[in-house]
Amino acid sequence: MDAMFLGLTVVLGALSLGLIAVCDLLMGPQS
Amino acid sequence: MSTLAILQLVLYLVVLTALVKPLGWYMARVYQGKPCGLDAVLGWLERGIYWLAGTKPDGEMTWRQYAVAMMLFCTLSTLVVYGIQRAQHILPLNPQGLPAVTPDSSFNTAVSFATNTNWQGYGGETTMSYFTQMLALTVQNFVSAAAGMAVLVALIRGFARKQTDKVGDFWVDLTRSTLYILLPLSLVLAIVLVSQGVVQTFSPYVTATLIDPAFDGEGKPLIEQTIAVGPAASQIAIKQLGTNGGGFFNVNSAHPFENPTPLANFLELLAILLISGALCWTFGEMVGDRRQGWAVYAAMVVLFVPLLALCYWAEQSGNPKLTALGVDQVASDLQSGGNMEGKEVRYGIANSVLWATATTAASNGSVNSMHDSFTPLGGLIPMWLMQLGEVIFGGVGSGLYGMLAFAIITVFIAGLMVGRTPEYLGKKIEAYEMKMASLIILIPCAVVLIGTAVAVVGPGLEYPGASPNEVKSNFNNPGAHGFSEVLYAFSSAGNNNGSAFAGLSANEPFYNTALGLAMWFARFWLAIPILAIAGSLAAKKVVPVSSGTLPTHTPLFVMLLASVVVLVGALTFLPALALGPIVEQLQMVNS
Numbered sequence: 001m002d003a004m005f006l007g008l009t010v011v012l013g014a015l016s017l018g019l020i021a022v023c024d025l026l027m028g029p030q031s
Numbered sequence: 032m033s034t035l036a037i038l039q040l041v042l043y044l045v046v047l048t049a050l051v052k053p054l055g056w057y058m059a060r061v062y063q064g065k066p067c068g069l070d071a072v073l074g075w076l077e078r079g080i081y082w083l084a085g086t087k088p089d090g091e092m093t094w095r096q097y098a099v100a101m102m103l104f105c106t107l108s109t110l111v112v113y114g115i116q117r118a119q120h121i122l123p124l125n126p127q128g129l130p131a132v133t134p135d136s137s138f139n140t141a142v143s144f145a146t147n148t149n150w151q152g153y154g155g156e157t158t159m160s161y162f163t164q165m166l167a168l169t170v171q172n173f174v175s176a177a178a179g180m181a182v183l184v185a186l187i188r189g190f191a192r193k194q195t196d197k198v199g200d201f202w203v204d205l206t207r208s209t210l211y212i213l214l215p216l217s218l219v220l221a222i223v224l225v226s227q228g229v230v231q232t233f234s235p236y237v238t239a240t241l242i243d244p245a246f247d248g249e250g251k252p253l254i255e256q257t258i259a260v261g262p263a264a265s266q267i268a269i270k271q272l273g274t275n276g277g278g279f280f281n282v283n284s285a286h287p288f289e290n291p292t293p294l295a296n297f298l299e300l301l302a303i304l305l306i307s308g309a310l311c312w313t314f315g316e317m318v319g320d321r322r323q324g325w326a327v328y329a330a331m332v333v334l335f336v337p338l339l340a341l342c343y344w345a346e347q348s349g350n351p352k353l354t355a356l357g358v359d360q361v362a363s364d365l366q367s368g369g370n371m372e373g374k375e376v377r378y379g380i381a382n383s384v385l386w387a388t389a390t391t392a393a394s395n396g397s398v399n400s401m402h403d404s405f406t407p408l409g410g411l412i413p414m415w416l417m418q419l420g421e422v423i424f425g426g427v428g429s430g431l432y433g434m435l436a437f438a439i440i441t442v443f444i445a446g447l448m449v450g451r452t453p454e455y456l457g458k459k460i461e462a463y464e465m466k467m468a469s470l471i472i473l474i475p476c477a478v479v480l481i482g483t484a485v486a487v488v489g490p491g492l493e494y495p496g497a498s499p500n501e502v503k504s505n506f507n508n509p510g511a512h513g514f515s516e517v518l519y520a521f522s523s524a525g526n527n528n529g530s531a532f533a534g535l536s537a538n539e540p541f542y543n544t545a546l547g548l549a550m551w552f553a554r555f556w557l558a559i560p561i562l563a564i565a566g567s568l569a570a571k572k573v574v575p576v577s578s579g580t581l582p583t584h585t586p587l588f589v590m591l592l593a594s595v596v597v598l599v600g601a602l603t604f605l606p607a608l609a610l611g612p613i614v615e616q617l618q619m620v621n622s
Contacts, residue, residue, distance in 0.1 A: 005137065
């Protein structure tokens with residue numbers, strides 16, 4: 001169970017970093 | 032409404048508004064790096080932290096670097112809080128010998144405190160050791176609040192700066208928020224609370240002999256009572272100031288050791304909205320036009336006061352079914368009157384309702400009465416305040432950045448009406464900002480509605496791990512009220528509030544995991560688009576004011592902004608509310 005919840009937290013963190021990348025991509029040349 | 036109640040509510044708003052300017056001015060100086068007084072005392076500590084962290088006081092980051100730093104910090108915080116809870120049985124400061132917290136509850140609580148939600152599926156005094164309360168939960172009360180304030184300051188810099196890709200330094204903003212704003216205010220409030228009788232001790236729980244023995248459910252006499260104590264005052268001060276809300280004790284601020292006197296109640300209430308309100312002034316000061324800050328503050332008050340009045344009316348009116356049974360619910364010199372179920376006699380209707388609306392307008396979540404026991408209409412108000420996006424004061428930092436996202440939507444709608452490119456504070460609002468603002472509005476709505484729908488179609492109805500002797504249902508109430516309890520839980524987690532309707536048994540694997548996910552997405556998947564907007568705005572030129580510019584400091588804009596918040600909230604949540612509190616109100620009145 002610990003591995004599952006620790007893994008879930010890391011996945012959530014990674015997904016959030018992915019959202020940063022998507023927002024950056026959408027911003028395009030403006031940045 | 033009684034004269035005394037009106038006086039209390041007016042006094043509260045007057046004192047709050049009077050403190051907005053001085054505190055807002057002070058916070059603006061902190062974030063602008065100007066001398067603020069405390070830097071002369073704590074400057075060495077600030078420099079020491081920067082030296083340890085390898086950063087500089089004048090450091091600058093792009094919005095991407097800022098967002099990555101925030102996410103790394105918050106993810107690591109979640110992992111640390113999880114680890115402390117799982118290991119608390121072998122860690123010090125555990126005089127009661129409390130066991131490790133279960134994995135699913137640890138995950139829920141870790142996300143809850145790292146996201147500034149402070150939803151509590153557990154009972155504090157029966158679950159958490161002093162070590163966990165202080166080094167996991169109280170530390171997160173400070174840094175999660177500071178992270179929200181840091182994101183707001185980055186957004187303000189996005190408005191204030193021009194043609195740059197830098198929005199400040201996350202570590203500097205986090206440090207200054209904690210060191211110069213949250214810590215000093217908490218220290219002062221904690222000392223005042225201790226003077227009022229809030230406990231602050233490392234001693235084990237006290238055992239008292241009952242003067243009048245009671246009997247348990249099996250008829251056995253009870254001659255002793257365990258009275259929980261602990262380092263509560265230090266946690267309560269920051270839980271209110273940082274709009275965290277997680278109580279030291281299970282019944283939160285209804286507990287006499289958390290909220291012992293009328294003065295303590297007033298100061299804690301004030302602390303709930305203080306920083307969020309004052310940040311409006313900080314915003315105006317930092318963008319160079321204080322009228323803008325007052326306009327946003329006015330929009331918050333315009334939304335808050337009518338909802339407070341409606342909630343008060345609903346609770347003071349009482350329950351017509353009890354009236355039909357001959358119960359006297361009329362206010363008099365001897366009683367508060369109205370619906371007093373789940374409310375402290377010490378606070379009565381006025382202070383219970385003011386707390387309920389303030390704590391849900393802000394993303395605080397502490398309670399001094401049980402919202403589950405409010406009348407259906409009275410309970411609808413706190414629930415809807417959360418569903419409006421926690422932008423009416425809202426969380427420290429997060430409330431104002433949410434409201435500024437609504438302001439961006441408002442100027443866009445106004446621009447569509449007159450056929451001009453929308454501007455806000457001299458920055459053109461274009462497709463990218465609108466996409467990000469739309470994400471900010473839609474994500475919490477999706478989290479709340481999808482989460483509630485999933486829970487009520489199956490996984491949230493029963494606890495599959497219950498033994499044959501245990502009650503399997505997660506609901507204390509069937510029908511519309513049971514639905515309201517689930518909707519409230521996801522509205523609370525999906526907007527980072529943390530208060531509960533309390534009738535739902537949420538400390539089980541499904542709710543601990545689902546609400547944990549809701550809290551995560553509601554916090555960080557809003558903060559990231561906000562930082563993206565900050566980066567986009569900072570790179571833009573400032574457009575000079577022209578005859579086509581919509582003034583954003585006028586009463587017209589205040590009403591327009593308030594209307595957009597109400598419309599989005601009503602259109603999104605009215606169908607769900609109709610299945611819960613609205614139908615329950617109709618049942619109460621008509622049956």
